[in-house]
Amino acid sequence: MTGTPTARPVPEGQSSLIKQRQDNPEHLRRLLAYSRYYQVAHRWRRARAFGTFVLAAVGPFVSLSIPSTTDLVAAISAGWLVLGRTLLTWMEQRSTLEAVRVHELYDTSLFHLPWNAALAGRRPSPDDVCAAARQIxxxxxxxxxxSIDLGNTPWPADVLLCQRQSMVWSRQDHRAYGGTILIAGISWFVVGLIVALVRDMSLADYLVKIFLPSAPAFLDSVELARLHWQHATARQQVEHKINDLWQAYITQPETVTVAECREIQDSAYLLRRDGPRVPQLFYKLRRAASEANTKAGTEALRNEGREPDPTP
Structure with missing residues (x-):
């Protein structure tokens, strides 16, 4: 005996009105909640980054100015490296997971997509969502x-365009941030070498007094640059899949299915859960440019479907 089919959430050929519905209280509350959880995760990352920066900046100066503190500075640097990559990283990941699950609730509710319990577990508690949202x-x-113009694009193709905006925006931010932190790390490493050469330090003195206190910062910059570039590449692969689905939609609108949008959403969830974070300040500095880029890209895609075939 077959079960009763699930009712279609949006009439055939009609838009799901994402832009009009996204500021409704229930959706806005989930958006605020996951943003709050991301803020907490960023605070743990900033704590780790601040300690690493202080050691990289102050450690060599103290070791060079007060030689008797060399062993103490080296011990503190080693201890901070362990603490930063264990406890602080775990606290950041915990808050990130909470953010990602509420983020998934926001997207699936707004997009009329089914919840994937096998991937994300149970839905977040509405009490916790409300409590987090009130912090903003x-x-x-x-x-x-x-913010992209969806026009009258029918569901679920309008969902696909929103997923694309999120994917492209994040991909560009991650790629840019990876380059920024690598340049910063290499620059700091070069400054340390210059100081050692100017002071005519031995290799042993350089390693203990300058390199070791700076090592956590240098290692973090190299590792984070690699992670952000890998993450950008992974997002670009999903972006290519979205573009392929859109090209198929232009030819045959019925080819874009809820199941395919759900697969894109699964990829987005995993990327958010496992990927590195872009600092909020960096995101805000790039926000205007990122928004303009994604709006223009979406408009170009939508225009492809409206352009007449030039062949006779």
Whole structure:
């Protein structure tokens, strides 16, 4: 005996009105909640980054100015390296997982996509969502979150365009941030070498007094640059899949299915859960450019479907 088929959430050929619905209280509340969880995760990362920066900046100066503190500075640097990569990293990952699960709730509810319990577990508690959302007092910056022009694109193709905006935006941010931190790390390494050469230090003195205190910062910059570039590449692969689905949609609109959008959503969830974080300040500095890029890219895709065939 077959079960009763699930009712279609949006009438055939009609838009799901994502841009109009996204600022409704229930959706905005989930957006604020996952943003709050991401803020907490960023705080743990900033704590780790601040300690690493202080050691990299102050450690060599103290060791060179007060030679008797060399062993102490080296011990503190080694201890911080362990602490940063264990406890602080775990706390960041815990908050990130909470953020990603609420983020998934926001997207699936807004997009009318089914919840994948096998991937994300149970839905987040509404009590926890409300409590987290209340921590953000002003919601002006969170309105019109998906800012691209969807026109009358029918569901679920409108979902595909929103997923694409998120994927492209993040891909560009991760790639740019990876380059930024690598340049910063290499620059700091070169400064240390110059100081050692100017002071005519031996290799042993350089390693203990300059390199060891700076090692956590240098290692973090190299590792993070690699992780961000790998993450950008992974997002670009999903972006290519979205573009292929859109090209198929232009030819045959019925080819874009909810199942395919759900597969894209699965990829987005895993990338958010396992990927590195871009600092909020860096995101804010690039926000205007990222928004303009994704709006222009989406408009170009939508225009492809409206252009007449030039062949006779």
């Amino acid at each position: 007092k002003a919601d002006t910056d969170y309105r019109e979150w998906y």
